[in-house]
Amino acid sequence: MDARHENREKIPEDEYEDGAERSFEKDTIALEDMPEIVIVTGMSGAGRTEAMHVFEDLGFFCVDNLPASLIGNLLALKGMPGQPDASRRLAVVCDARNRDFFPNLKGEVEKLEREGIDVCVLFLDAADDKLVARYKSSRRRHPLCTDGTTIAQGIERERQMLYDLREMAHHVVDTTDMLPQQLRETIRSIFARGNERRGLAVTVYSFGFKHGAPTDADLVMDVRFLPNPYYDPDLRFLTGLDAPVRDFVMYREETVEFVKRWRALLDCVMPGYVAEGKQQLAIAIGCTGGQHRSVAIAESTGDYLKSNGYRVSVAHRDLKLAPRAAQE
Template sequence: MGETTQKRPVGKGENPSFEHMPELVVVSGMSGAGRTEAMHAFEDLGYFCVDNLPSSLIGNLLELAGMPGQPDGKRRLAVVCDARNRDFFPQLASELDALNRRGIDHRVIFLDAADEKLVARYKSSRRRHPLCEDGGSISQGIERERELLQELRASAHHVIDTTDMLPPKLRAAIRDLIAPGEERDALSVTVYSFGFKHGSPLDADLVMDVRFLPNPYYDPDLRALTGLDAPVRDFVLYRPETEEFQEKWRALLDVVMPGYVAEGKQQLAIAVGCTGGQHRSVALAESTADYLKAKGYRVSIAHRDLALAERADGSLAAAPAAPASGSRG
């Protein structure tokens, strides 16, 4: 794994939250060291990202009114300045000095990798190195680029060596530098219930079928209620088979959720289904959402088919999305 060198660490005692993220991040470094993947990481963090930006335009871009903002009200920008705009590098230092005078918080991240790794990446991608326009070799282009960037590398706040890094590791390294402790906040989780008789979900990442559990529909006192009502919730949740299921279901979530966070996933949909989407799935979707909230995830909950729940007289609250058949619950 590549080494991350943090040359100007975040001050001790800082609260690791989005409000402490810098307003501007300049990403530079060697071609082939992972700048494109770095931009993806900053997009995941809510930054407005611009590739191949002349350094003289950084200040102007920060003032644009149309840039998206973070919950703390600040607009944040991540830009790539690299060898494709080598004529603008002399202006970068003066531009950053101007930002310092204006009190705009910024950091420079320099991505690097061993020469042999950079050569291998260019050979596998079949792309031309930006400093090989005169027909020189990839190695010659890398040598020229190192000479061009040596002062910027020396003055960068952070240098990340991506020689042995896969993309997920680079994303994690950037998040650790810019927004430590906020990994789960980047993942938006939706938990929803549904009924299989109204159609299987198309957008779910995880689908849990709970039709194996005892069905409250067959209790006349519970039939007209839903999983949001205490009698149904108690019927579903406080049974030995449900308690055993929840123990294993939550253990599965404890394994997969950190994996989704590590992969940089932004949205996750978890669907819990029973036959009609009225009783079992509703109660267990609520329980699942409560569990994930307690673990620190940002969770919203919805009940796709609850409007189709049966009334006490057997009629429907709304027209079903698909013809009803078989058992209910």
Template sequence: MSETETDLVHMPELVIVSGMSGAGRTEAMHVFEDLGYFCVDNLPSSLIGNLLELTGMPGQPDEKRRLAVVCDARNRDFFINLTAELNKLKALGIDYRVLFLDAADEKLIARYKSSRRRHPLCADGASIAQGIERERDLLFELRENAHHVIDTTDMLPPQLRGSIRALFAPGEDRTGLSVTVYSFGFKHGAPLDADLVMDVRFLPNPFYDPDLRSLTGLDAPVRDFVLYRSETEEFQKRWHALLDCVMPGYVAEGKQQLAIAIGCTGGQHRSVALAEATGDYLKAKGYRVSIAHRDLKLAENADGHLVADAEAAAPAPVSGR
């Protein structure tokens, strides 16, 4: 079992997110979505048991079903039954944890003023401060019995995300970033969605070797031609050093998706081999990586073989290479 799979086994089946309005519940739910939880906002407590009985939830095999629900003062009439529902879950042996988000009253007031939204307990014309006081009274027992309490008074969103990950998915900071490494050919257009673009057209081109022309970077002869050359070995040392520098920064900033595009002329040989190598390097570093090849099939004919002029637009080979 891998380290990531071990961490997932210890993640609770159910997380109940509650706390003061304006303390960061929405941001918290985004984190749980990224961790693979099926998330439901503003759920009446009496329906938690029903939700746990459902099967076939989107994106989740039943044996790994994990739920995160927000239960808060917006459902005031249902909220008073939350303690009884939690006792039922405990009796059934459901692995659950309660996360309570809090913040100082003055910070909550400031956040509501800046958002211009009405506090859920101010429907009768009460002030924001009065609504906060009512909410604290309503949530007092839950806060006292919560498994985790996070004070977000002085937190920025990335700090809150990091705190939640540290509690519910320790050691998974890197796997929280979904990385796509893909190859492409500049002759088919530059990528529009990439965060990082690496041009590898400076490397020797297998297209000019008749034995390699009809193959791709997924084939061992092409892969060896591209990767095991002094030019490529030197490039990869510097490329890996760059990735080692920037990737932790993306994680620290809370970035959830990162696209790395590696391009050659036609997207068949050099970029394919190096996209595979880059993806393998990042996987070995603990990142969650998928590898794709944008233009690999563009040069195939009806029989599934590469067309001979797959890189016809490639620059002429340098004499003596």
């Protein structure tokens, strides 16, 4: 698995040169080295729902509670309108909720392997007493407790039903003592080794304080202390996306020192967010109008985070409000 999941994409960083072309990683984790289909199964209450959230973050097309007999049909539909793109990987949950169909899963996996499909079975397990406690806490009914049996009896039935499948699974993960964050880290270490940072979706956006402070940001940086291009008549009606404004902002001595310290701060906090299991992070960078300084710094910040392996999108909240009367 390690060799297949090695991240081979390199991202050249050229931040300050005018007109330089810059290429970045795709915004989703590269899937070509991952299994074509991952079948998530195992004991009810062992963490299948949390596992599917991780696969969604990794860019898989996910289907929950799929009858085993339909797996082949789903693979055949890839790339058709309304279906997952042919290049995307699939993750499906097949479990004891499909009582009549579930016993066919082992045979379906063997069939896929004979057809040359790169299939991986992830089996989630946990100790019986932990499963009982989880069901009591959730107040949900165990799928095999429909005839008045106890939770413990339903778990025993399910364990017998799953015995052969557990034996053939490519990966068995025991979640007895795992927190959700630990399960997410474990799955990423199996299926996206070296891409842990890509599980965190980062949005960097600029804004203008005069249009209102952000309400959804996790980190806010005020760059109004930097020299303002607005007071240069030649730059007033340009934006931080234009080279003259970008150079005015980024080449200032004050900005060079700020960027160095800002990146050091990001280097400190970003790994912590990844380790904590955070799925989405919003970084807001503000100046007075959201037209010049914040735009240039937001672009630079997004480029830096991308170059360090994060999945980043950059937006400019108030750029549409920039004055353009002198250009019209």
